[in-house]
Amino acid sequence: MSPKMKQVHYRKGTAWLLLAVFLCVGMTAGAQSEADSADIYFRHLNLNEVTVTGLTGESRLKEMPAPVSIVTEKELQSVAATNIIDAIAREPGVSQVTTGGAISKPVIRGLGYNRVAVVSDGIRQEGQQWGDEHGIEVDGQAVGSVEIQKGPASLMYGSDAMAGVLILHPHKLPALGRMSANLSAGYQSNNGLIDYSVNFAGNQKGFVWDGRWSQKLAHAYQNRKDGYVPGSQFQERAVRTLLGLNRSWGHSHLTLGYYHLTPGMVEGERDDVTGELLSTEDNVKTYCKALPFQQVYHYKAVWDNSIYLGSGNLKVLVGYQQNRRKEFEESADVCGLHFVLHTVNYDVRYQLQTAGDWKLAAGVGGMWQRSMNRGEEYLIPAYKLFDVGVFATASKRWGRWNVTGGVRMDSRQLHSEELVEDEAVRFEDFRRCFHGFSASLGTVYNVTEGLNLRANVSRGFRAPNMSELGSCGVHEGTQRFEVGNHDLKAEHSWQADLGLDFSSRYVSAQLALFANRINHFIFSRRTDEVMEEGHPTYRYDSGNARLMGFEATVDFHPVHRLHFGNTFSLVDAVQLGQPEETKYLPFTPAPRWTSELKYEITHDGRIFNNAYVALSLECHLRQNHYYKVDNTETATPSYTLMHLSAGTDIKVHRRKIASLYLSVNNLFDRAYQNHLSRLKYVGYNVRTGERGISGMGRNLSVRIVVPIFFKLKVKSEK
Numbered sequence: 202m203s204p205k206m207k208q209v210h211y212r213k214g215t216a217w218l219l220l221a222v223f224l225c226v227g228m229t230a231g232a233q234s235e236a237d238s239a240d241i242y243f244r245h246l247n248l249n250e251v252t253v254t255g256l257t258g259e260s261r262l263k264e265m266p267a268p269v270s271i272v273t274e275k276e277l278q279s280v281a282a283t284n285i286i287d288a289i290a291r292e293p294g295v296s297q298v299t300t301g302g303a304i305s306k307p308v309i310r311g312l313g314y315n316r317v318a319v320v321s322d323g324i325r326q327e328g329q330q331w332g333d334e335h336g337i338e339v340d341g342q343a344v345g346s347v348e349i350q351k352g353p354a355s356l357m358y359g360s361d362a363m364a365g366v367l368i369l370h371p372h373k374l375p376a377l378g379r380m381s382a383n384l385s386a387g388y389q390s391n392n393g394l395i396d397y398s399v400n401f402a403g404n405q406k407g408f409v410w411d412g413r414w415s416q417k418l419a420h421a422y423q424n425r426k427d428g429y430v431p432g433s434q435f436q437e438r439a440v441r442t443l444l445g446l447n448r449s450w451g452h453s454h455l456t457l458g459y460y461h462l463t464p465g466m467v468e469g470e471r472d473d474v475t476g477e478l479l480s481t482e483d484n485v486k487t488y489c490k491a492l493p494f495q496q497v498y499h500y501k502a503v504w505d506n507s508i509y510l511g512s513g514n515l516k517v518l519v520g521y522q523q524n525r526r527k528e529f530e531e532s533a534d535v536c537g538l539h540f541v542l543h544t545v546n547y548d549v550r551y552q553l554q555t556a557g558d559w560k561l562a563a564g565v566g567g568m569w570q571r572s573m574n575r576g577e578e579y580l581i582p583a584y585k586l587f588d589v590g591v592f593a594t595a596s597k598r599w600g601r602w603n604v605t606g607g608v609r610m611d612s613r614q615l616h617s618e619e620l621v622e623d624e625a626v627r628f629e630d631f632r633r634c635f636h637g638f639s640a641s642l643g644t645v646y647n648v649t650e651g652l653n654l655r656a657n658v659s660r661g662f663r664a665p666n667m668s669e670l671g672s673c674g675v676h677e678g679t680q681r682f683e684v685g686n687h688d689l690k691a692e693h694s695w696q697a698d699l700g701l702d703f704s705s706r707y708v709s710a711q712l713a714l715f716a717n718r719i720n721h722f723i724f725s726r727r728t729d730e731v732m733e734e735g736h737p738t739y740r741y742d743s744g745n746a747r748l749m750g751f752e753a754t755v756d757f758h759p760v761h762r763l764h765f766g767n768t769f770s771l772v773d774a775v776q777l778g779q780p781e782e783t784k785y786l787p788f789t790p791a792p793r794w795t796s797e798l799k800y801e802i803t804h805d806g807r808i809f810n811n812a813y814v815a816l817s818l819e820c821h822l823r824q825n826h827y828y829k830v831d832n833t834e835t836a837t838p839s840y841t842l843m844h845l846s847a848g849t850d851i852k853v854h855r856r857k858i859a860s861l862y863l864s865v866n867n868l869f870d871r872a873y874q875n876h877l878s879r880l881k882y883v884g885y886n887v888r889t890g891e892r893g894i895s896g897m898g899r900n901l902s903v904r905i906v907v908p909i910f911f912k913l914k915v916k917s918e919k
Contacts, residue, residue: 253348254368256357256594256607256641257560258552264596264603266643266657267698268294268713268752272347274372279848279862281389281902283419285341285369291819293752293768294351294713296790300879302392302422302897303435303464304336308877309351310715311748311772311789312364315666318354321369322456322503324520325358327544327568331668332676333879338460338499338524340439342385342398342415345372351752352696352715353661355639356609359567359590363661363694363719371443374411375404375910382909391900392422392433393488403911404447409454411443421465421485424898426872427478429485430880432465436488451508458501466493466528468680469884469894476888492533498525513553516564520546527576539576545569563593567611572667574620580674580683582620582628584667588613592639606642613637613664617671628671635691637662643698651704655713661694669723669741675733680883682732683725686741690721709756715749722746722776724787727831737831746786748774762801769794773826782829791824791837791876802849810857812849819844824876835892837881840873842866860906870899 251262253269262269272289282288286305290297296308307317319326321339329335347369354362375381380403387396395418402411417437423429438461445454470479484491503520522544527536550564570586594607612634619630643657672685700713721743730738750772757765770793774786799815806812820841827834846864850857872895874881880894 254350254357255596256605257562257596258554260560260596260605263647263653264598264605264645266603266605266645266655267641267659268351268655268700268715270349270351272349274345277341277344277347278385278860278904278906279846279864281846281864281866281900281904282341283389283392283394284336285339285344285347286337288341289347289349289367291795292349293754293770294750294772295349296793296877298333298788298877298879299875299896300334300336301430301433301435301464301467302394302419303433303437303462304334306330306333306336307367308788308790309349309365309367310717310750311774311786313788315361316364316663318358318362318366319369320358320366322371322458322501322520323505323518324501324503324522324546324548325361325568327522327542327546327570328497328499328524329526329540329542331666334466334495335497335526336462336464338462338497339369340398340413340415340437340441340458340460342396342400343371343413343439343441344369346370351713352657352698352717353639353641353659353694355611355637355661355663356592356594356607356641356659359588359609359611359639360613360635360637360662360664360691363663363692372400372402372411374409374443375402377404377407377447379404380911384907384909385905387902387904389419389900389902391897392419394419396437402443407447409443409445409447411441413439413441415439418488420488421480422897424872424895425870426895429478429480430467430894431478431480431484432467432491432493434484434487434491435462435464436490437462445505451506451514453507454503454505456501456503456505458499458503460497460499460501462495462497463490464495464497465491466495467880467883467894468493469880471884471886473887476886478884478894490533493528493530494533496525496527496529496536499523510551511553512555513551513561516548516550516552518546518548520544522546536576537578538580539574540581541573541575543571558598560596561594562607565589565591578674579620579622579627580672580676581667581685582671583618584671585616585618586613586667588664601647603645603647604643607640609639611635611637611639611662615664615667615670617667627673629687631671631687633665633670633687635664637664637691637693653702655698655700655702657698659696659698661692661696663692663694665689665691665723672741675736680736681727682736682738684732684738684740686743689723689741689743692719692721692723692743694719707757707759709754709758711754712751713753714751717748719746719748722786724776724828726783726828727833729831744779745777746774747777748772748786764797764799764801766797766799767795775826785826785828787828787834788877789824789826791839792822794818794820794822796820806852807855808852810850810852812847814847815845817844817846818842821873821875827876835881837874837876840871842871842873843868858907860908862902862904862906864902866900866902867896867898872898 252259283302298306351365354366383400398415400413421429421433440459443456500523506517508515524542526540528538548566552562567589590611592609596605620628641659646654672683696717702711725739754768774789797817802812823839824837848862851859
């Protein structure tokens with residue numbers, strides 16, 4: 202056996218040993234009380250009990266006029282996923298642009314990239330989100346729940362939140378006088394994924410702390426059509442630490458984070474005769490990096506303060522992020538592209554609730570950025586960015602009506618720096634300034650305790666990013682030459698939302714309809730120019746776009762333990778005034794139907810608690826609406842995947858010592874290509890005459906989570 206294969210087996214053995222050790226530690230070190238172990242099935246929670254991030258501060262989900270959904274901690278733990286976006290991509294209206302298993306970019310209602318804001322630790326996550334193969338640099342194990350806000354969220358977060366926002370909430374801190382540890386480990390069979398995470402948090406006399414270490418390793422994934430896919434392996438490690446004070450005057454928390462991802466780069470080269478992917482043991486059955494690959498580092502520091510002033514509270518948040526991204530193509534020691542991005546985020550707001558049921562908020566927020574090129578190759582110019590936004594919001598309840606609205610003004614300045622290469626100007630020195638006006642007005646009418654009607658109108662704003670304005674070079678990750686457009690205008694949108702939700706003893710249902718008009722919509726199109734041999738040329742352009750669609754969810758629970766849930770998502774995205782070849786917007790997700798039959802075996806067993814088994818179906822319909830010019834996109838056939846899952850809490854002496862989750866994704870090992878997979882256009886098989894690489898085949902997953910709780914004897918806080 203080769204040394205690298207020995208290393209693979211050693212690390213797999215280590216993972217199984219960790220599972221056994223974690224379980225034993227949970228039995229001997231302490232356990233969670235029976236009251237804490239109750240598993241609440243979120244889909245049927247009373248909406249009055251759920252709080253979300255509203256325009257005027259925390260609000261009940263029942264009072265939100267725009268569609269919002271929550272993915273709970275239990276749901277995140279039970280799903281087999283390779284990253285945090287993959288874990289939520291089955292939610293209605295949510296999709297992902299993928300590049301193998303390591304990289305996923307969120308798409309909400311057909312819009313992605315810089316049109317979706319991701320908020321982590323209270324600030325906007327700022328990396329290189331403009332790139333096709335650039336994912337979200339967040340440790341999924343550190344996420345306690347995900348809040349998905351659909352529709353323009355520019356009013357709260359400024360530019361780049363035109364499609365919506367994903368708010369990644371951390372795990373809740375322990376109550377006063379408690380400490381807790383959390384040990385988790387998982388394994389996936391298809392790509393040999395091994396992941397583990399260790400967490401320790403506490404709250405003593407108002408001093409709070411939370412520390413976490415996570416690591417994830419995976420070799421290349423496989424499917425029955427392509428075999429192993431070279432370059433799809435990855436490594437990930439992350440550290441997160443929180444220190445703070447909780448006092449009667451409010452709180453002050455400092456969060457420090459480090460994230461490191463090493464993903465391979467799938468090139469899709471095939472044998473000219475057999476059509477098989479060119480691979481060796483060194484680039485498919487290894488957890489180590491193999492050329493070509495990327496190195497991504499993300500550092501973060503966030504200082505979050507909340508101070509009670511009068512009948513309201515003042516929130517002051519300052520954050521610093523540094524993102525470093527390197528691409529190694531020919532040598533593991535010398536990188537080609539090397540981006541360094543510094544970001545300072547700031548947000549100051551005052552939230553007030555009056556005796557007359559008015560909730561008011563006002564503030565200022567924005568960011569400063571500095572981007573530099575440190576590599577031997579260039580794609581976008583070095584630049585500086587500064588933006589600022591001023592906003593005011595209000596909400597008021599009148600009987601069964603709840604009305605929410607607000608306005609915001611934004612200004613963003615961009616300065617591109619000149620670069621002269623071989624006595625020729627590669628990047629020009631230019632400046633652009635963009636101004637945006639955002640607004641929102643919505644209402645919710647509580648017809649009955651179980652029926653709510655919603656309506657909302659909002660205006661969004663997004664300034665072009667530097668890739669769209671000034672790129673000029675080969676983007677190895679996408680294998681194309683990209684050319685920016687200095688004359689692009691800011692995008693402005695108007696969106697209308699209508700919805701209803703209904704819940705009863707036997708049925709829960711939600712319906713959300715939307716129509717979105719975007720002026721100066723920016724996209725890249727393929728041209729017949731040859732800027733560099735072997736790479737197609739893409740230029741950024743703009744037009745007016747219209748997106749319409751809906752999400753529908755119905756859950757039948759005719760008996761207490763049985764649930765039959767169904768969701769359907771549809772978005773139709775077109776460019777106005779264009780012929781058939783250029784009518785449809787690129788990267789529009791196909792219509793999707795999901796269905797799950799879940800049986801809850803027990804809720805109060807002596808050994809097994811909250812046990813369930815579920816069979817689910819994921820059907821992606823054929824996508825015939827695609828951008829056809831110059832083979833920019835192609836149609837995607839329909840496909841259906843079946844998944845089987847089960848889970849349970851394990852108790853000893855009526856105390857929970859662990860949670861165990863098992864699942865089999867793609868049960869029948871179906872070969873398929875998702876319309877939003879970038880690997881759909883990688884490589885050409887001369888034997889079959891087909892292009893692209895299929896998604897992951899059958900995948901068995903196991904995960905164990907061991908909570909450990911300690912109760913301290915402390916004096917009450919003065």
